[in-house]
Amino acid sequence: MSATTPPATLAALPLGDDALILSHRLGEWAGHAPVLEEEVALANIALDLLGQARALYAELADVLGSEDEIAYLREERAFLNCQLVEQPNGDFAHTVVRQLFFSTYQQPLYAQLTPSLPLAAKAVREVAYHRDHAEQWTLRLGDGTEESHARTQRAVDALWRYTGELFRPVEGVDARWEELEEEWDTGIRAVLGQAGLTVPDSPRHGAWSAGAGRQGVHTEPFGRMLAEMQHLHRSHPGATW
Amino acid sequence: MSSVTTPPLSRRAGEGKDPAGSAPGGASPEEEAALQAAFDAAVAAEERIEPRDWMPDAYRATLVRQIAQHAHSEIIGMQPEANWITRAPSLRRKAILMAKVQDEAGHGLYLYGAAETLGTGREQLLDKLHTGRQKYSSIFNYPTLTWADVGAIGWLVDGAAITNQVPLCRCSYGPYARAMVRVCKEESFHQRQGYELLLALSRGTEAQHAMAQDAVDRWWWPSLMMFGPPDEESAHSARSMEWKIKRHSNDELRQRFVDICVPQAEALDLTLPDPDLRWNEQREHWDFGTIDWQEFRDVLAGNGPCNEQRLHQRRAAHEDGAWVREAAAAHAAKQAARATPPDPAPGAADTKTPPLPAEQAPQSRPPEHAPQPRADESAQRGVEHSS
Ligand SMILES: [Fe+2]
Numbered sequence: 001m002s003a004t005t006p007p008a009t010l011a012a013l014p015l016g017d018d019a020l021i022l023s024h025r026l027g028e029w030a031g032h033a034p035v036l037e038e039e040v041a042l043a044n045i046a047l048d049l050l051g052q053a054r055a056l057y058a059e060l061a062d063v064l065g066s067e068d069e070i071a072y073l074r075e076e077r078a079f080l081n082c083q084l085v086e087q088p089n090g091d092f093a094h095t096v097v098r099q100l101f102f103s104t105y106q107q108p109l110y111a112q113l114t115p116s117l118p119l120a121a122k123a124v125r126e127v128a129y130h131r132d133h134a135e136q137w138t139l140r141l142g143d144g145t146e147e148s149h150a151r152t153q154r155a156v157d158a159l160w161r162y163t164g165e166l167f168r169p170v171e172g173v174d175a176r177w178e179e180l181e182e183e184w185d186t187g188i189r190a191v192l193g194q195a196g197l198t199v200p201d202s203p204r205h206g207a208w209s210a211g212a213g214r215q216g217v218h219t220e221p222f223g224r225m226l227a228e229m230q231h232l233h234r235s236h237p238g239a240t241w
Numbered sequence: 242m243s244s245v246t247t248p249p250l251s252r253r254a255g256e257g258k259d260p261a262g263s264a265p266g267g268a269s270p271e272e273e274a275a276l277q278a279a280f281d282a283a284v285a286a287e288e289r290i291e292p293r294d295w296m297p298d299a300y301r302a303t304l305v306r307q308i309a310q311h312a313h314s315e316i317i318g319m320q321p322e323a324n325w326i327t328r329a330p331s332l333r334r335k336a337i338l339m340a341k342v343q344d345e346a347g348h349g350l351y352l353y354g355a356a357e358t359l360g361t362g363r364e365q366l367l368d369k370l371h372t373g374r375q376k377y378s379s380i381f382n383y384p385t386l387t388w389a390d391v392g393a394i395g396w397l398v399d400g401a402a403i404t405n406q407v408p409l410c411r412c413s414y415g416p417y418a419r420a421m422v423r424v425c426k427e428e429s430f431h432q433r434q435g436y437e438l439l440l441a442l443s444r445g446t447e448a449q450h451a452m453a454q455d456a457v458d459r460w461w462w463p464s465l466m467m468f469g470p471p472d473e474e475s476a477h478s479a480r481s482m483e484w485k486i487k488r489h490s491n492d493e494l495r496q497r498f499v500d501i502c503v504p505q506a507e508a509l510d511l512t513l514p515d516p517d518l519r520w521n522e523q524r525e526h527w528d529f530g531t532i533d534w535q536e537f538r539d540v541l542a543g544n545g546p547c548n549e550q551r552l553h554q555r556r557a558a559h560e561d562g563a564w565v566r567e568a569a570a571a572h573a574a575k576q577a578a579r580a581t582p583p584d585p586a587p588g589a590a591d592t593k594t595p596p597l598p599a600e601q602a603p604q605s606r607p608p609e610h611a612p613q614p615r616a617d618e619s620a621q622r623g624v625e626h627s628s
């Protein structure tokens with residue numbers, strides 16, 4: 001990407017990658033959801049995110065090529081999504097908590113960036129729905145049974161380390177990061193508190209906490225995910241589908 | 242037979258009576274006969290039978306069996322196509338496929354909802370599916386081996402489903418007929434998308450064309466089997482026709498499907514794997530070769546390539562999800578308890594979450610009120626305006 005690339009375009013790549021990768025992970029649930037209503041709901045969120053990714057990639061057409069070139073022909077190190085969204089689905093609690101952490105971040109971020117991004121108000125509305133869905137489930141699972149409570153607490157503890165990265169300034173993304181982090185912190189504490197879950201006291205920032213996705217450094221499961229996602233497209237160079 | 246406008250006894254079971262009971266208030270034999278006559282007249286007059294109406298036990302049982310099998314087919318049918326979601330070769334195709342698989346889940350919801358209006362809950366029906374006591378369409382016991390299979394399923398399997406289901410939009414049972422109207426609209430969307438996917442492959446590289454042909458070779462005959470055994474062997478057909486649950490025989494529908502597909506295959510520049518396909522001037526239909534009914538019976542009996550796998554995945558999803566459903570139910574119960582203390586504690590409302598759709602009273606929910614896949618919207622967004 002050249003130095004003259006307009007900021008909105010720079011922002012489109014990491015945000016587009018976030019949306020694409022989480023959409024892909026949610027797509028893995030198809031046919032495996034715990035209840036039929038969730039087949040519909042998870043697919044819904046996945047479709048919204050995929051639509052957002054495509055709208056964002058369209059901004060990059062002049063610099064990086066078509067949406068499919070961007071999604072299918074980049075190597076792992078060129079993806080700029082945060083590590084949170086690439087984390088495997090785990091159990092339903094993991095998926096819910098991952099969504100809670102991410103949507104609580106994405107909603108105010110999109111709201112701040114709306115004037116400069118092609119996503120506009122529609123995406124903010126979509127993300128508000130995702131967030132609400134994740135919050136409702138966090139409450140159900142946290143409050144439900146001993147087992148659901150334990151599973152959800154484990155998910156919170158495991159994914160916590162991937163949340164610090166969300167608030168490190170991203171090149172080209174003109175957001176008020178401290179404000180976002182405060183808002184996120186308040187929102188997450190409220191939901192976890194209401195669900196009877198404990199907010200981990202481990203640091204989100206620190207030597208061992210994750211967070212180099214924005215620099216193209218990812219976690220091991222991500223390479224496998226990409227291999228699966230890209231293999232068919234790459235097997236037929238130049239073909240149209 | 243009594244006139245429809247002045248039945249000797251109202252077909253309506255009436256307020257306050259068990260909507261699922263066939264003989265409300267312990268009807269006398271005379272009353273029962275009158276109810277039967279009114280039912281027969283209503284069916285003959287093409288009126289819709291509604292959940293509150295009196296209906297013969299066998300009619301109810303037939304509907305439950307058919308609707309359940311249909312619902313099971315929708316949700317098992319998600320598996321072969323979901324198999325390709327993570328490998329879809331373009332973002333546009335990925336959006337289309339995710340939306341399609343989601344639609345099938347939505348169809349499952351409408352149909353389980355329709356079965357619930359007959360007094361049989363979703364859990365009960367799922368249990369029958371999981372224990373092998375109820376079946377789903379055998380077509381889904383074939384594997385999706387390449388990306389082209391997604392197109393072949395859309396074109397042929399959704400196509401056959403439409404041929405089967407369009408007449409069901411006029412089925413005598415109201416909730417089923419109305420569910421079918423919505424389902425058919427979406428199925429025809431799927432069919433066009435499948436056709437379009439195959440067209441892109443057929444006009445693509447040599448390897449893509451070969452992939453498309455291979456898929457059609459494998460899916461053609463199983464698709465013809467979707468219409469069920471030949472008429473002379475069809476166990477339930479005659480009575481279902483009389484009740485106007487079914488409108489056309491298996492063989493009639495199969496012929497209709499073949500007649501639709503032959504010119505479409507030609508337009509696709511793909512060959513249907515049947516050397517006996519030829520136009521019959523006299524019948525004004527396409528003649529086609531003999532179906533391997535032994536294969537049909539084998540797959541139906543559980544010996545298809547994927548029977549075990551499909552059922553295993555379905556059971557595993559259900560069992561792995563048990564703790565989630567239990568949690569939702571436990572939370573709902575706690576909430577209900579919190580909502581009705583003698584002295585409501587301040588702040589008790591803070592933990593209010595809306596109940597899951599699944600927790601709502603099943604009996605009173607007609608399929609019209611089944612949760613609407615918000616995705617209709619998403620699908621169109623992702624699909625129609627994307628290219
Ligand atoms: Fe369907």
Ligand SMILES: [Fe+2]
Binds near residue numbers: 345
């Ligand atoms: Fe379909």
